Amino acid sequence: MKYLLLSLVSFCFLFCTTLYSQTISNSKIETFKVWGNCGMCKKNIEKAVKESGSIEAVWNKSTKIITVTFDSTITTTAIIHKKIADAGYDTSETTADEEAYSNLHKCCRYERKKNE
Numbered sequence: 001m002k003y004l005l006l007s008l009v010s011f012c013f014l015f016c017t018t019l020y021s022q023t024i025s026n027s028k029i030e031t032f033k034v035w036g037n038c039g040m041c042k043k044n045i046e047k048a049v050k051e052s053g054s055i056e057a058v059w060n061k062s063t064k065i066i067t068v069t070f071d072s073t074i075t076t077t078a079i080i081h082k083k084i085a086d087a088g089y090d091t092s093e094t095t096a097d098e099e100a101y102s103n104l105h106k107c108c109r110y111e112r113k114k115n116e
């Protein structure tokens with residue numbers, strides 16, 4: 001009987017903490033590709049992502065993969081992709097318009113994403 005009560009209490013505790021941590025933290029981590037060249041691109045891309053309300057953004061220059069940590073109640077992946085495209089960079093979901101691309105510094109004019 002004592003054992004049953006103990007397991008019931010621990011189950012309840014576990015359940016409650018899981019529920020609690022889900023409500024206080026809606027943070028999500030997404031990774032996707034962003035086209036770019038250099039360290040300056042890295043700065044621009046990460047800045048754009050942070051402007052979308054994300055918590056953290058790390059772009060890898062060699063793999064072109066960005067890891068974004070964001071709160072899903074504050075921003076969405078659609079907003080994040082849009083912000084990056086506005087800064088002139090193509091992502092796996094969006095393509096930057098010509099004007100935004102031409103505003104990039106010479107060294108940052110990466111080879112555009114090929115339209116499938």
Ligand SMILES: [Cu+2]
Nearest residue numbers: 038040041108
């Ligand atoms: Cu660059």
